[in-house]
Amino acid sequence: MTPTKLKPVDAVIVGTGVVGSILAKELADAELKVVALERGRVIDPQHDFASPYTFDELKYDRHSDIFQDLSRETITFRNNAREVALPMREMGSFKPGEAVGGTSLHWGTHTRRFLPWDFETRSRTIERYGKSQILDECSSQDWGLTYEELEPYYDQFEHLYGVGGKAGNLNGEIQPGGNPFEGPRSREYPNPPSSMNYAGTLFANACRELGYHPHVNPVAAQTQAYTNPYKLMLGQCIRGGFCSSHACSMGAKANPLTTVMPALLKQANFELRPLSNVIKVNLDSDGKRATGVTYLDAAGREFEQPAELVILAAYTFNNVRLMLLSGIGKPYDPATNRGVVGRNYSYQSAGRVTLFFEEKVFNPFMGGGARGTAIDEFNGDNFDHSGLDFFGGAYIAVASSGAMPIKSIHVPPGTPRWGAEWKRAAARYYQRNLTVRLHGACQSYRQNYLDLDPNYRDANGLPLLRMTFDWGDNERKASAWITKKAEEIAKAMNPSLMSAQPTAGHYDIVPYQSTHNVGGAAVGADPATSAVNKYLQSWDVSNVFVIGGCNFPQNSANPPTGTIGALACWAADSIKDLYLKRPGPMV
Amino acid sequence: MPPESQTYRYLTQPEIRFLDAAVERLIPADDLGPGAKGSGVTGFIDQQLVSVWGSHGRNYRTGPWPEGTPQQGFQSRLTPREIYRAAIREVNVHCLEQYQKAFEFLAPREQDEVLKGLESGAIQLASVSSKLFFGLLLRNTMEGFFADPMYGGNRDKAGWKLIGFPGVPASDYNDLIEEQNVPYRVEPVSILDVLQERVKLDSQGLPKHVKLKDEGRSGR
Numbered sequence: 091m092t093p094t095k096l097k098p099v100d101a102v103i104v105g106t107g108v109v110g111s112i113l114a115k116e117l118a119d120a121e122l123k124v125v126a127l128e129r130g131r132v133i134d135p136q137h138d139f140a141s142p143y144t145f146d147e148l149k150y151d152r153h154s155d156i157f158q159d160l161s162r163e164t165i166t167f168r169n170n171a172r173e174v175a176l177p178m179r180e181m182g183s184f185k186p187g188e189a190v191g192g193t194s195l196h197w198g199t200h201t202r203r204f205l206p207w208d209f210e211t212r213s214r215t216i217e218r219y220g221k222s223q224i225l226d227e228c229s230s231q232d233w234g235l236t237y238e239e240l241e242p243y244y245d246q247f248e249h250l251y252g253v254g255g256k257a258g259n260l261n262g263e264i265q266p267g268g269n270p271f272e273g274p275r276s277r278e279y280p281n282p283p284s285s286m287n288y289a290g291t292l293f294a295n296a297c298r299e300l301g302y303h304p305h306v307n308p309v310a311a312q313t314q315a316y317t318n319p320y321k322l323m324l325g326q327c328i329r330g331g332f333c334s335s336h337a338c339s340m341g342a343k344a345n346p347l348t349t350v351m352p353a354l355l356k357q358a359n360f361e362l363r364p365l366s367n368v369i370k371v372n373l374d375s376d377g378k379r380a381t382g383v384t385y386l387d388a389a390g391r392e393f394e395q396p397a398e399l400v401i402l403a404a405y406t407f408n409n410v411r412l413m414l415l416s417g418i419g420k421p422y423d424p425a426t427n428r429g430v431v432g433r434n435y436s437y438q439s440a441g442r443v444t445l446f447f448e449e450k451v452f453n454p455f456m457g458g459g460a461r462g463t464a465i466d467e468f469n470g471d472n473f474d475h476s477g478l479d480f481f482g483g484a485y486i487a488v489a490s491s492g493a494m495p496i497k498s499i500h501v502p503p504g505t506p507r508w509g510a511e512w513k514r515a516a517a518r519y520y521q522r523n524l525t526v527r528l529h530g531a532c533q534s535y536r537q538n539y540l541d542l543d544p545n546y547r548d549a550n551g552l553p554l555l556r557m558t559f560d561w562g563d564n565e566r567k568a569s570a571w572i573t574k575k576a577e578e579i580a581k582a583m584n585p586s587l588m589s590a591q592p593t594a595g596h597y598d599i600v601p602y603q604s605t606h607n608v609g610g611a612a613v614g615a616d617p618a619t620s621a622v623n624k625y626l627q628s629w630d631v632s633n634v635f636v637i638g639g640c641n642f643p644q645n646s647a648n649p650p651t652g653t654i655g656a657l658a659c660w661a662a663d664s665i666k667d668l669y670l671k672r673p674g675p676m677v
Numbered sequence: 678m679p680p681e682s683q684t685y686r687y688l689t690q691p692e693i694r695f696l697d698a699a700v701e702r703l704i705p706a707d708d709l710g711p712g713a714k715g716s717g718v719t720g721f722i723d724q725q726l727v728s729v730w731g732s733h734g735r736n737y738r739t740g741p742w743p744e745g746t747p748q749q750g751f752q753s754r755l756t757p758r759e760i761y762r763a764a765i766r767e768v769n770v771h772c773l774e775q776y777q778k779a780f781e782f783l784a785p786r787e788q789d790e791v792l793k794g795l796e797s798g799a800i801q802l803a804s805v806s807s808k809l810f811f812g813l814l815l816r817n818t819m820e821g822f823f824a825d826p827m828y829g830g831n832r833d834k835a836g837w838k839l840i841g842f843p844g845v846p847a848s849d850y851n852d853l854i855e856e857q858n859v860p861y862r863v864e865p866v867s868i869l870d871v872l873q874e875r876v877k878l879d880s881q882g883l884p885k886h887v888k889l890k891d892e893g894r895s896g897r
């Protein structure tokens with residue numbers, strides 16, 4: 091079948107999530123003719139996400155049709171290269187989205203910046219502790235891009251998404267109440283921080299007793315009504331739960347539909363094409379220039395969209411997969427440790443301590459977003475790792491995200507999973523427990539990577555992306571050690587019972603953990619170990635920019651989207667200010 | 678809706694009797710309130726099996742189908758509908774051999790023995806993994822007991838009353854969230870309660886919760 095060739099445009103954008111929507115808006119503002127292709131459907135949030143239908147845990151947490159439809163496309167997974175990868179048949183460990191607006195229609199809104207250290211993980215670790223602190227197979231590396239360079243773009247994204255928080259470091263001056271370990275910020279957050287709930291207050295008091303610096307998580311669930319720089323109005327979050335994994339009916343959750351799209355859709359030089367699944371970036375005969383993309387519409391008809399500029403903004407998985415399917419960049423080969431596309435896939439480690447009380451009732455259903463209270467003493471290199479057999483760390487937090495009953499009933503250790511005794515414990519403890527959680531970094535390893543699966547295909551007959559991933563010893567050790575610290579805090583809160591669970595054993599794709607899949611198209615200063623240069627431009631095909639969590643060479647403990655948004659703003663400015671003036675390789 | 682008027686679209690009579698008995702062991706009725714059977718969980722499971730999920734309509738369903746490691750997750754070629762159908766019959770075959778009675782006629786202690794055998798994998802079924810079936814049954818029972826009542830379970834919001842979950846939120850949590858150790862005990866509100874205006878709504882269309890008088894009602 092010969093594809094229908096469409097009229098050329100200046101820029102074609104694949105995906106309309108956090109990244110795609112920002113790139114589309116910024117490039118349209120620069121008067122480029124922009125087309126965005128999105129595999130998912132159009133959402134009209136006022137009607138599709140109307141109250142009371144959004145208050146439905148079964149639908150949104152379990153069966154939502156704004157999640158990726160795995161019947162058409164999934165990934166395959168194995169813990170190591172000795173196993174045969176099998177398809178992730180059912181949604182589990184992560185929940186990518188499939189709709190105009192992407193995954194953040196149902197995200198948890200926790201918006202932390204990465205630590206300055208996160209951008210220079212390898213060199214700073216070696217500088218402070220020597221080479222022996224890093225395992226041989228660990229391929230974590232510096233970004234070739236620093237916190238200082240990204241700071242203005244963090245600021246831009248935080249204002250776009252209306253993040254509510256308290257600065258801990260304003261232009262180098264430590265601020266009371268904020269996170270004293272954060273990198274210096276040029277301005278306060280655009281919105282005030284959330285108030286602390288009872289669980290958060292208990293946690294904060296225990297942390298202060300131990301000499302730590304508790305602060306409230308910054309969130310993009312609006313802490314007050316807010317108008318963003320694109321002049322769009324967001325509502326105040328009512329903290330009614332049904333948040334992470336759910337769509338918001340209050341217009342309070344920052345995402346492309348609330349922060350960008352309504353302004354963008356008014357621009358005549360922008361066109362949105364939903365239900366358009368991009369299957370390939372087309373290259374010219376010597377493979378050095380992209381000529382556009384090929385996509386299938388809802389009826390399966392094939393179209394070729396020629397463009398001067400191609401932006402991949404299709405989440406970590408499809409950014410990497412489209413590079414591999416299109417022959418952009420050298421695929422990573424773990425046997426030789428050569429190649430870059432698919433290299434350094436990483437995730438997020440964890441750990442938790444659950445506390446049970448007899449006389450304290452927490453109203454756990456109140457909350458929203460990844461609101462909560464945290465300490466950063468054990469994150470990154472904020473503590474001395476001398477004598478420890480790992481590097482990196484975790485932040486420790488008590489969430490106030492709204493405990494939903496199907497997912498969030500915790501019973502004391504030793505309680506049966508069902509029956510009369512379980513029922514009694516569920517009734518007693520649903521409101522009388524809280525969890526102190528680790529959100530941990532994840533280093534990259536030679537043996538963890540993404541490539542094309544040799545056995546399983548998508549509905550269009552194209553190979554699925556294959557994930558080979560397991561926890562590294564560094565992560566298991568870090569989690570075990572920091573979980574002990576979390577237990578000390580937990581003890582200071584005086585629970586009647588508690589149980590601790592660090593990250594251990596093998597990574598398991600079944601239970602939901604986080605949609606913080608990163609790496610595979612790392613940013614870097616060296617084309618031998620990175621897929622894109624510091625402007626997120628492909629080293630090999632200079633009119634292709636690849637943007638998202640896929641750029642992280644390893645994962646920070648902090649949630650990814652603040653940094654993904656900053657990277658999108660940074661890339662948009664780099665394209666506008668540098669690339670368009672002189673198209674071609676920027677480094 | 679009283680249980681007798683429940684109609685079923687997928688489950689057969691023997692399957693209904695099996696599930697009524699099994700889910701009631703997983704969440705039994707007691708002095709705290711109704712169990713899974715009394716709150717309609719069997720009807721919930723029927724609805725789920727008829728839904729897109731019941732035939733894994735949004736799951737990847739192309740072979741080959743090797744077994745895989747536990748970390749690789751669900752790899753059965755059977756859908757939930759097929760798993761329930763095959764497993765219930767085969768569990769009853771096991772019960773007839775072992776106790777000369779179908780599952781629903783066993784004493785509660787014997788039923789628990791069978792359920793534990795399925796949970797641990799000690800009882801082996803001919804065509805489906807017993808652990809896989811038990812996992813689905815427990816998961817669906819919990820979902821049915823705690824999901825919005827519009828799906829057929831959690832009848833009379835029994836699951837939410839048990840734990841003190843208010844359902845559809847009110848819009849004033851921001852004013853209450855800093856309170857320390859002040860239990861928020863209200864009559865739970867379902868989606869249908871809002872749509873049928875069985876509760877008063879505020880200007881945002883959210884329910885005004887009615888405080889429970891009986892302080893000891895939930896969260897013993």
Ligand SMILES: Cc1cc2nc3c(=O)[nH]c(=O)nc-3n(C[C@H](O)[C@H](O)[C@H](O)COP(=O)(O)OP(=O)(O)OC[C@H]3O[C@@H](n4cnc5c(N)ncnc54)[C@H](O)[C@@H]3O)c2cc1C
Nearest residue numbers: 105107108109129192193194198199200368605649650651
């Ligand atoms: C339950 C949940 C909670 C989360 N909580 C947090 C949190 O608290 N903090 C945080 O930082 N992050 C959180 N995240 C992660 C956050 O949602 C993502 O980091 C973010 O959405 C990534 O943005 P993106 O633009 O890179 O990708 P996406 O938002 O996934 O957008 C990519 C878009 O590309 C489309 N697409 C993919 N392939 C193709 C193709 N071939 N052709 C056309 N279109 C395609 C997709 O349909 C999608 O719309 C959470 C995620 C989930 C699921």
